[in-house]
Structures are given as structure tokens and as C-alpha cells.
Amino acid sequence: MEKTEDILQAGSSTERIECGISPQRPVMREQPILAVLVGAHFMHIMDFMMMLPLGPQFMKLFAITPQQFGTLISAYAFSAAICSFFASFVIDRFDRKIILLLLCGGMGIATLICALAIDYKMLLLARAVAGGVSGILSAIIFAIVADVIPAQRRGVATGTIMSAFSMAAVIGMPIGMLLANLIDWCASYFLLTALSCVMVIVVLRVLPPLRGHLLHHQERHPFRQLRAIFWVRNHLYAFALIATLMFAGFSVSPFISTYMVINIGMAEVDLPYLYFFGGLATFFTAHFFGKLADYHGKRKIFGVAAALSVFPILMVTHLSPVPTVFAVGISTLFMMLVSGRFVPAMALVTASVTPHLRGSFLSFNISVQQLSAGSASLLAGSIMGISANGALTHYDSVGIIAAIATILSILLAVKVNNHQE
Structure with missing residues (x-):
């Protein structure tokens, strides 16, 4: 009981701090909650990431084209967008723990x-189902x-959650690829099924009820809910920022593994190195960027990081056949x-x-993210083709589009303000 009250107090204390008022009690036991959230984030990030290195296998096994592989990615993303959109109307009405469970x-x-x-x-159907769940989970x-x-x-907390990407790349991907190479590609997803069952038990036993947001909740008609979210200019800038950012990333990243194997000549057994070293690097840089954002301002650090990211985006999409070590280095910088x-x-x-709109807003935000990611994968797949010798074509054009979207996101970030501002 005491643990529940501590967490509820933590939620209310957060809002008092945001308003410039010191809380009556210290924030309690954040670390166990973050640990559970990292585990849940790891699970659904790995579910998505496992598709990427399996691209070459899927294209051979199911005799599909780059466009059809892009459709697999898009189905996941569009399903996530639709489900998170409708979840936005009800997500703030329930205990967060129950929904996560x-x-x-x-x-x-x-x-x-x-x-x-x-x-x-x-x-394709399975990926649509997974995307729908993943969108709301995020x-x-x-x-x-x-x-x-x-x-x-x-x-810093956001950086901690984002480190799940690194964990998925460093730990999950090599294990998943090892199972795929030794047994079959479906063994990787059986592993994820087992991991999901473990997470259900962990959430049930570790996470306390999280009802602090219900103190601020106001029952709204769906149209009033839409108005509360979309009739605020600051919210629209935030949505536009995340949409351009996701478009820039997901027009390039789904095809990196396939491009490395087909065009660069990397062996499929070497693909885990691509994600291992990239994930290992991002494990440290995610925390680093989080700390910089807290100390120097989120807008400023985002602008610097986004501007620097243009270079590896263009490099990885314009890469010619090179040694594996060099290709891994470029992809690591990209990640x-x-x-x-x-x-x-x-x-x-x-x-x-x-605060009282946060759950709905973030669910709409995931919908915008996934809609943008799905559109990016679909567009990139439609631009790319296969040459007479079997190589992927026009990946360089996709990189230029991603670079332009990145620059646009920097301009949009200037417009996004703290809700108190």
C-alpha cells in the first residue's frame, strides 16, 4: 500500500515541480519503474528490429520484391498508427499498469x-497485429x-528508455540472428513470445498501480478530445517535428541490412555485427544526449544532433562496395x-x-510517428528497384530525401515550446 501511495505522490510531485512548487515529499522509487519500462520497450523494439536483418531471407524465402518488403514494414507502422489513434480517446481513463499488462x-x-x-x-497479417499492439505500448x-x-x-529518463534500442541491438539481435541461422527465422519470434510472457509476470509483480493521472482526468466527447489536442498550435508543431524525424529515419533504416548484403557484399552471418556495434555505441550516446538535453536545453541539443546526423544518412545511402569493417563503422555512426x-x-x-492530456497526446503522437514511418517505408520501397544484376537501385535518392526531412525537423523544433511557455 505504501509503495502505491509513493508512486501516486511521485506523479503529483512531478506536476508540482513543473509548476515551480517544491513537492511535499521526495519522488519515490523511480528506478524499478524505469527498469520495467526499459524491459517492455526492449521487447517491442526487438520485435520490430528483427524484421530488418531478416529482409534478405524473406525476399528469397517468400520470393518478394523490395516494395513488398517495404509493405511489411508499412503494415506494422500503419496498424500502429490506427490503433494508437483510437486508443488516444480512452488511454487516460485507466490505470497505466493495467494497460501495460x-x-x-x-x-x-x-x-x-x-x-x-x-x-x-x-x-503481413501478423506484422499488422504486432504493430497495433506496439503502437499503444510505446x-x-x-x-x-x-x-x-x-x-x-x-x-535522462528518456535516454534510459531509449537505451532499450541499444540492448535490443547488442543482446537481442545477435541472439535472434543466431537462432535464425542455426534453426529457422521463426525461432527468433518464438523467443519474443517467451519474453512477452516473462514481461507479463514482471509487470504484475513489480509495477505498482499508476493512477496519478486520473486526478487530472476530465471526461470528454471524442470530438472535444480531438479539439483539445489538435486545436493547439504547439501540439501541431510537436506532431510535425516527430513526423519529419520519423520519416527521415524510416525511409533509410529498413533497407540498410538488405543494401549491405546485396550491394556492399556483406555476408548475412556478419549482419549481427552491424547491430551489435551500433547498439553498443547508442547505449552510451542515448544517456549522453539525455544529460546534455537536461543541462543545455532539449531544443539546442536536438538541433546539433540532427544536423550531425545528416552526414551518416548520406554516407550510408551512397556507400559503394567496401570492407565490412568500414561498412559497420558507417552504420554505427548512423545509429x-x-x-x-x-x-x-x-x-x-x-x-x-x-499533464491531464499527456496520455492521449502521446498516443496520438505514436499514431503520427507510425503513420510517418509507414509512409516513409512505402515511399522508399516505391523509389527503390532492382537492377539487372540484382542490386538495389536509387537508395541514394532516398538518402537525399531523408536529409531534407532532417533539416526540416530542426526548423520545426524551434517552434515547439514547453506547455508552461
Whole structure:
């Protein structure tokens, strides 16, 4: 009982701190909550990431084109966008723990369907189901962070959550690829199903009820809810920022593995190195960018990180056949800066909305993210083709589009303010 009250007090204390008022009690036990959230984030990040190195296998196994592989990525993203959009109307009405528990169970079911897929159509359906669950899961994770962690420490907390990407790349991907190479690609998704079951138990036993946001909740008609979110200019700038950022990243990243194998000549067994070293680097840079954002300002650090990310975006998409070591180095730099810029961006976005709308806003935000990511994958897949010798074409054009979107995101970040401002 005491633990529950501590967490509820932490949520209310967060808002008092944001308003410039010292809390009556210290914020309690943030670390166990962050640990659970990192685990949940790791689970659904790995679910998505496992598709990327399996691209060459899927293209051979199911006889699909780059466009069809892009559709697999887009189905996941569009499903996440639709589900998180409708979840936005109800997500703030319930205990965050209950929602997280249901979503972890749903992720287990989705990954099991994926593991049992026997053809392209079934795999496409499985990815749509997984995307729907993942979109809402991502929204609830960042809503809990914003509820529990005070604003002045939220950059570091966001960096901690984002380190799940590094963990997925350093630990999850090599294990998943090892299983895929030794047994079959579906073994990786059976592993994720087992991990989802573990997360259900962990959430149930470790996470206390999280109802602090219900103190601020106001029942609204769906149209009034839409008005409360979309009739605020600051919210629109925040959505535009995250949309351009996701478009820039997801027009390039889904095809890196396939491009490295087909065009650069990297062996499929070497693909885990691509994610291992990239993830290992981002494990440190995510925390680094979070701390910089808290000390020097989220907008400023985002601008610097995004500007620097233009260079590896153009390099990785214009790469010619090179030694594997050089290719891994370029992709590592790409992952460091593309994921690093997302840390201050998310901290900036979560601060742009008032507490009582935060859950709905972040669910809409995930919808915008995934819609943009799906559109990027679909557009990139339609631009790219296969030459007579089997190489991917026009990946360089995709890189130029991603670079332009990145520059646009820097301009939009200037317009996004803290909700108190």
C-alpha cells in the first residue's frame, strides 16, 4: 500500500515541480519503474528490429520484391498508427499498469502469430497485429515516464528508455540472428513470445498501480478530445517535428541490412555485427544526449544532433562496395546520431502538453510517428528497384530525401515550446 501511495505522490510531485512548487515529499522509487519500462520497450523494439536483418531471407524465402518488403514494414507502422489513434480517446481513463499488462500479453500473441506464419500474406497479417499492439505500448511507456519523472530529469529518463534500442541491438539481435541461422527465422519470434510472457509476470509483480493521472482526468466527447489536442498550435508543431524525424529515419533504416548484403557484399552471418556495434555505441550516446538535453536545453541539443546526423544518412545511402569493417563503422555512426537525436526530441515533445492530456497526446503522437514511418517505408520501397544484376537501385535518392526531412525537423523544433511557455 505504501509503495502505491509513493508512486501516486511521485506523479503529483512531478506536476508540482513543473509548476515551480517544491513537492511535499521526495519522488519515490523511480528506478524499478524505469527498469520495467526499459524491459517492455526492449521487447517491442526487438520485435520490430528483427524484421530488418531478416529482409534478405524473406525476399528469397517468400520470393518478394523490395516494395513488398517495404509493405511489411508499412503494415506494422500503419496498424500502429490506427490503433494508437483510437486508443488516444480512452488511454487516460485507466490505470497505466493495467494497460501495460494487457499490451505485454498482446505482444506475446502477436509474435506467436508471426512465428507461425507460413506465407507472405500470413506474415503481413501478423506484422499488422504486432504493430497495433506496439503502437499503444510505446505510447503508454512514454506516458508513464512523463507522469512519474520530474521535468528536470526527464531527458535522462528518456535516454534510459531509449537505451532499450541499444540492448535490443547488442543482446537481442545477435541472439535472434543466431537462432535464425542455426534453426529457422521463426525461432527468433518464438523467443519474443517467451519474453512477452516473462514481461507479463514482471509487470504484475513489480509495477505498482499508476493512477496519478486520473486526478487530472476530465471526461470528454471524442470530438472535444480531438479539439483539445489538435486545436493547439504547439501540439501541431510537436506532431510535425516527430513526423519529419520519423520519416527521415524510416525511409533509410529498413533497407540498410538488405543494401549491405546485396550491394556492399556483406555476408548475412556478419549482419549481427552491424547491430551489435551500433547498439553498443547508442547505449552510451542515448544517456549522453539525455544529460546534455537536461543541462543545455532539449531544443539546442536536438538541433546539433540532427544536423550531425545528416552526414551518416548520406554516407550510408551512397556507400559503394567496401570492407565490412568500414561498412559497420558507417552504420554505427548512423545509429548513434539517428537514435541520439530522438532522445531530446521526445523530451521536448512530452513537455509540450499539459499533464491531464499527456496520455492521449502521446498516443496520438505514436499514431503520427507510425503513420510517418509507414509512409516513409512505402515511399522508399516505391523509389527503390532492382537492377539487372540484382542490386538495389536509387537508395541514394532516398538518402537525399531523408536529409531534407532532417533539416526540416530542426526548423520545426524551434517552434515547439514547453506547455508552461
